[in-house]
Amino acid sequence: MNLSVCCGEREELKAEVVVVGGGPAGIQATRMLKERRPDLEVAVLRPEPHSMVYCALPYAMEGLFPLERTFKKDELVTGVGARLIRQRAISLDLESRSLLLEDGRTLRFGKLLIATGAIPLRPGFPGSDLGNVLTVKTAADAESIMARLPRVDDCAEGERGAVPEAGVRAVVVGSGAIGIEQAIAYRARGVEVHLVEMRDHVLPHLLDSDMTRDLEERLQEMGVELHLSTSLEGLEGDGEAERVRLSGGREIELERGRDFAVLAMGMAPDIEVFAAAGLEVVADGLVVDERMRTSASGVWAAGDCVAFLSGIDGKALGGKLATNAVPMAKVAARDMLEMEASYRGFFNGAATVVGDLRAAGTGFTEAFARSRGLEVFSTHGATSTRFPMMPGAGDVRVKLVFEVGSGRLVGAQAVGAEAVAERIDLCTFAIQKGADAFELAELSYAAQPWQTFFPARNAIVEAASAAGDVLEGSGKAEGGREVR
Numbered sequence: 001m002n003l004s005v006c007c008g009e010r011e012e013l014k015a016e017v018v019v020v021g022g023g024p025a026g027i028q029a030t031r032m033l034k035e036r037r038p039d040l041e042v043a044v045l046r047p048e049p050h051s052m053v054y055c056a057l058p059y060a061m062e063g064l065f066p067l068e069r070t071f072k073k074d075e076l077v078t079g080v081g082a083r084l085i086r087q088r089a090i091s092l093d094l095e096s097r098s099l100l101l102e103d104g105r106t107l108r109f110g111k112l113l114i115a116t117g118a119i120p121l122r123p124g125f126p127g128s129d130l131g132n133v134l135t136v137k138t139a140a141d142a143e144s145i146m147a148r149l150p151r152v153d154d155c156a157e158g159e160r161g162a163v164p165e166a167g168v169r170a171v172v173v174g175s176g177a178i179g180i181e182q183a184i185a186y187r188a189r190g191v192e193v194h195l196v197e198m199r200d201h202v203l204p205h206l207l208d209s210d211m212t213r214d215l216e217e218r219l220q221e222m223g224v225e226l227h228l229s230t231s232l233e234g235l236e237g238d239g240e241a242e243r244v245r246l247s248g249g250r251e252i253e254l255e256r257g258r259d260f261a262v263l264a265m266g267m268a269p270d271i272e273v274f275a276a277a278g279l280e281v282v283a284d285g286l287v288v289d290e291r292m293r294t295s296a297s298g299v300w301a302a303g304d305c306v307a308f309l310s311g312i313d314g315k316a317l318g319g320k321l322a323t324n325a326v327p328m329a330k331v332a333a334r335d336m337l338e339m340e341a342s343y344r345g346f347f348n349g350a351a352t353v354v355g356d357l358r359a360a361g362t363g364f365t366e367a368f369a370r371s372r373g374l375e376v377f378s379t380h381g382a383t384s385t386r387f388p389m390m391p392g393a394g395d396v397r398v399k400l401v402f403e404v405g406s407g408r409l410v411g412a413q414a415v416g417a418e419a420v421a422e423r424i425d426l427c428t429f430a431i432q433k434g435a436d437a438f439e440l441a442e443l444s445y446a447a448q449p450w451q452t453f454f455p456a457r458n459a460i461v462e463a464a465s466a467a468g469d470v471l472e473g474s475g476k477a478e479g480g481r482e483v484r
């Protein structure tokens with residue numbers, strides 16, 4: 001593949017397709033393009049030394065494995081014959097169809113896929129730029145946090161999670177999955193952890209408050225100090241934050257050179273370069289159609305850098321998840337190859353773990369559905385995770401959210417000991433297919449002593465059947481509200 005031509009002093013690169021970004025979206029699209037069209041010249045731009053498995057970062061930080069285990073191999077893209085260029089694009093010229101790279105070279109393209117992802121939000125609180133106020137995304141972020149954690153060897157088995165005398169203190173702001181996983185990782189390394197959440201329960205985008213009590217109890221048992229219904233008001237200090245100011249007059253002191261705060265308050269699309277080039281953008285990302293085409297011809301975008309719609313109500317919705325980035329990239333790649341494809345929207349199935357409890361959710365929570373103007377009701381189902389006489393049997397609770405009238409499933413949540421993400425994936429599929437309570441109640445399921453409750457009951461079927469009763473007028477919706 002001849003990708004470079006020389007023009008005077010400066011080398012000019014070119015490729016039929018340029019993919020900007022080496023995250024899940026960029027890798028997925030590159031592999032599909034090359035696997036289906038091996039003759040296509042594809043170049044991938046990626047400034048960092050390694051692509052990363054971001055989802056595994058908290059567990060590397062906890063000390064379960066070295067950080068290097070989160071690095072993906074370059075062969076994921078080079079192995080299919082794409083060229084990897086370790087550079088950042090600093091500007092885009094749509095007229096000459098070229099990108100300017102940080103090292104001064106230009107890269108001309110026929111087609112362009114933007115997959116630049118998102119960066120952690122640093123809302124403009126006083127002091128949010130102080131030295132020990134950190135965010136979590138890159139390997140460098142992880143390294144700077146890990147440098148402040150007690151060494152793994154100092155937290156001997158059995159003592160992991162015990163706060164050493166005069167130990168490190170951390171304040172994590174935001175109790176989404178990223179914030180919770182960080183809090184747990186720091187506790188495992190013996191850090192005193194304060195988890196601050198402005199809503200009245202943890203994981204507010206994933207679960208309703210009636211599903212989080214066990215998780216909150218477990219976090220407290222693990223030694224995480226929860227500050228619910230509490231907002232960050234600011235951070236104070238000279239160079240480093242020495243005090244975290246919270247609503248209600250509460251303050252948490254931080255010691256210079258030792259303690260730190262982490263903002264886990266959401267992600268913002270990394271699109272400055274493309275907005276400056278005139279591509280249409282909104283706050284949540286680049287505007288694309290259902291084929292992932294941007295406002296410029298021959299330019300696609302996929303992943304966290306994109307703004308898209310809910311697959312449930314067709315309105316704008318955040319969806320910064322790897323499990324959204326990958327299917328978006330598949331659609332973009334297929335469309336670039338002139339194959340049929342369209343993206344239906346975000347359903348946002350996601351999961352996390354708190355100690356021995358798994359938690360997952362999909363679609364809309366009951367509270368969020370109401371905030372979007374949907375009239376909904378909810379039902380619950382619960383079983384043990386194995387036949388009750390089997391060793392290790394735990395509990396699993398499921399909450400389903402249905403639209404009043406149509407009876408269609410719009411959301412599901414599950415908390416329990418085992419097989420939680422799998423249950424939620426099944427519910428996502430039901431939502432994607434527009435299934436209603438009666439259809440879900442007819443789910444044909446498997447039963448086996450080590451893996452499920454007795455054949456007589458299944459938590460999803462139980463909740464769906466209860467919803468069917470509500471819709472037929474013979475049952476009660478959760479919360480005692482009768483719905484007809």
Ligand SMILES: Cc1cc2nc3c(=O)[nH]c(=O)nc-3n(C[C@H](O)[C@H](O)[C@H](O)COP(=O)(O)OP(=O)(O)OC[C@H]3O[C@@H](n4cnc5c(N)ncnc54)[C@H](O)[C@@H]3O)c2cc1C
Pocket residue numbers: 020021022023024025026045046047048054055056057058087088089090115116117118136137178270273302303304305320321322323324325
């Ligand atoms: C700690 C953590 C845990 C997570 N856990 C989960 C999880 O459990 N499940 C889940 O589904 N999601 C999880 N996510 C979210 C998930 O990582 C993202 O949704 C996903 O990485 C998005 O993929 P992407 O390819 O769109 O962007 P990214 O993975 O962000 O990749 C963007 C790429 O673009 C590059 N880039 C940016 N600007 C430029 C430029 N100007 N020029 C060239 N290259 C550029 C970047 O360097 C990077 O290589 C987690 C995220 C974090 C931070």
